[in-house]
Amino acid sequence: MPTGKVKWYEPSKGFGFLVTDDGQEVYLNASALPAGTTEVRPGTRMEFGVAEGRKGAQALSVRILDVAPSVVRAKRKPAETTALLVEDLIKLLDTVSNGLRSGRYPEKGQGATIASVLRAVADDLDA
Structure with missing residues (x-):
């Protein structure tokens, strides 16, 4: 599974973007976040599956590896x-x-x- 960091995430809109370790931008929808997670900070490391959607790469089954420091x-x-x-x-x-x-x-x-x-x-x- 690819890994990367949250580039930005807007909880009020329910989406954001990840950047994989090799530099690819991946769309992150709130539905892909782990159960009980409603918000992620930029810099949070994640492991995720990737599927091609209508508008490009989309994250699936996200697992949080490291939370970004406060x-x-x-x-x-x-x-x-x-x-x-x-x-x-x-x-x-x-x-x-x-x-x-x-x-x-x-x-x-x-x-x-x-x-x-x-x-x-x-x-x-x-x-």
């Missing part, structure tokens, strides 16, 4: 640093909570800052 995971902060950020975030949210109990939302600038910190911590945790 760029976000590689760039995230060490766990100890994230723990300190979470502790500071808890203190910050406690202050916001006290204000909300008193009927006051944070000022617009402060609210935006808190939201961006929450998103950054969430991204690190979700990576």
Whole structure:
């Protein structure tokens, strides 16, 4: 069976393209992905069968060999640093909570800052 890497894949459209180890582009339909797989990242190594379709080579019976490494995971902060950020975030949210109990939302600038910190911590945790 030929092997190759995902060139691109768009889950909302349900298709993408693979590039075989010898450079041939192969169409990848969502129906060819393993059961339970709905998305693959560029660079993911796969083994697959190839059939000639109306528009050229098409992947069949895809098997994932290696998942592409996550760029976000590689760039995230060490766990100890994230723990300190979470502790500071808890203190910050406690202050916001006290204000909300008193009927006051944070000022617009402060609210935006808190939201961006929450998103950054969430991204690190979700990576």
